[in-house]
Amino acid sequence: KQLIGFSEIRDFPTLTTKARICDEDGKAKTSYYKALNDKKGKGQDRGKPYDNKERGNGSGGRKQGGGLCYKCGERGHMSYDCPKKG
Secondary structure, eight states, X not given: OOOOOGGGXXXXXXXXXXXXXXXXXHHHHHHHHHXXXXXXXXXXXXXXXXXXXXXXXOSTTOOSSOOBOTTTOOBSSOGGGOTTOO
16 A cells, blocks of 8 residues: 555545546556566466366376386376275
């Protein structure tokens, strides 16, 4: 938040002026950072992190069947799918 001298606000027109200035400053700051972010993203081939064409298994980027179970130590399943539960 911006620091506003509340002791300076003694009447309604001053309050509305300060509020308008705060709004304009906020919009300017927002547009500045938006432009900065747009500029940073330009020229780079940014894909979604799960858009991996090499894998192509449609699992959202997670490996299927290649995990190591923490319960029994065997490959091919995770601990929550362990056949040796119990």
